[in-house]
Amino acid sequence: MKILSLAMVIIIGALSVGFSQEKTDEKKWTIDPETGDTIYTQSVIISKSEDITPRNNMLIINPLKFLLFYNISYFYKVDEGTVIGAGVQSPTPEGVSGFGLNAEIRFYPTGKNMRGFYIAPNVSYNHLSDEDGNHSGSVSSVGALVGWQWFPGEQFAIGLGIGIDYYFSSSKSGDFEDFDGKAPLLRFDIGYAW
DSSP states (O other): OHHHHHHHHHHHHHHHHEEEEEEEEEEEEEEEEETEEEEEEEEEEEEEEEEEOOOOEEEEEEOOOOOOEEEEEEEEEEEEEEEEEEEEEEEEEEETEEEEEEEEEEEEEOOOOOEEEEEEEEEEEEEEETTTOOOOOEEEEEEEEEEEEEEESSSSSEEEEEEEEEEEESSSSSSSTTOOEEEEEEEEEEEEEE
């Protein structure tokens, strides 16, 4: 429940950072040079601002995933509505070694250059072995998530996503045979974009 509350606070904060309104009260006095009359005008200007900084590349980590894998991913903007990404990962649990690769395509329906709401299908492949070398195998996954990407600073990136992955294990015995089936996916990304 605490994670859900934290996620909601982050989403609300993202929405307030992504779009802002400014109100300006303006008062002007001018003097007509021919008559000497003072002309007084007052106006209220409300403007909406939005971050439109162009970003083509992004490097991120997902600290929540550190419970299972050290990870880093690179994303590249294909066009205003599509971003592709790939990453590497290494298992963190004691007694397990190996490596992994992942890939993701992010679709931004609003077409806002790596910002805002996105839908992301993803795949991963991991080759794992236990510390004794007795058991090894591969664990692959396919999944999808929905998320939100924002930039509280010009280049500092934060993302939040939720979805589901389906895992397939090639090992039919030993430590890795239980890696079959569905699992929820929660993502909290931090990174750098340029």
